[in-house]
Amino acid sequence: MMVSNMTDENAQTEAAPMSGANLAMRIGIATVGAVFFSGALAGLSGALSQEEQIKPVGYVIIAVFAALTLGSLWFAWVSGRRYYRENGPFTPRGRRATISAGIACVIGMAVGAAMSISSDTPSQSFDLMDGPLPAGIAAGLIAVIVLVLAPITWFWHRNIDEHEEQSYRTGALVALYFYSAAAPIWWLGERGGFLPAADGMALYFATMGVWSVVWFRQRYL
């Protein structure tokens, strides 16, 4: 029997549902928008609150930024709903994996917006983005990672299929190689005097970035 890699006409004419790449682009735009507009809203509100009398135009600008923030979140919600509708019906396992990833995404957006707001609020005594934090705030954020994100990640791993798992593992392997090269290179460069002091968090984010890009490419492209 002849086995070929696909030439059937009927199979080619199937309407394409929203791709994961398209969804990721939309969620990315929405996240950047929500973080930027909420930060601008916080900064503007802080600046206006120091004036004796706020002009009506100030309220209008605040309302516009608030609407843009909500609009960004609405765009993410609508995109997620469309992806879910067009890529379904999902298996119960697939639904659980998608919902848990969605919850993690919403938490990420909320934390990002909170960091942006704290960074742009003049009256705030600390900056979530950088520098010292009150012990309670730091403990709260650690609790979110340990008690919320870790169980969601475990639950997600229990429900993904083998293709997702392989994509994730490939991403993890490439990210590990990246880290095992980047960390000593930076360390040696620092000691050689031609690189600034090694930044652990920068390495962390770069490693996560490599992991995400490879996973995404394997999974959706």
Added chain:
Amino acid sequence: MNNRLRVLRAERQWSQADLALKLDVSRQAVNAIETGKHDPSLPLAFRIARLFQLRIEEIFDDGFQHD
């Protein structure tokens, strides 16, 4: 690895989502197998073969030529 999955699916007028539902995997996994980007595990290959009531080698071809 070449395979006939897309043809077999089209013969039954199933969408990728329909097949994914029957195999308990995601639509992306079905697409990756159909396009040869992902070789299924042995358990999944058996599930696919049972679903189409064919032998695994009637669906997948590793390119090995018999003398």
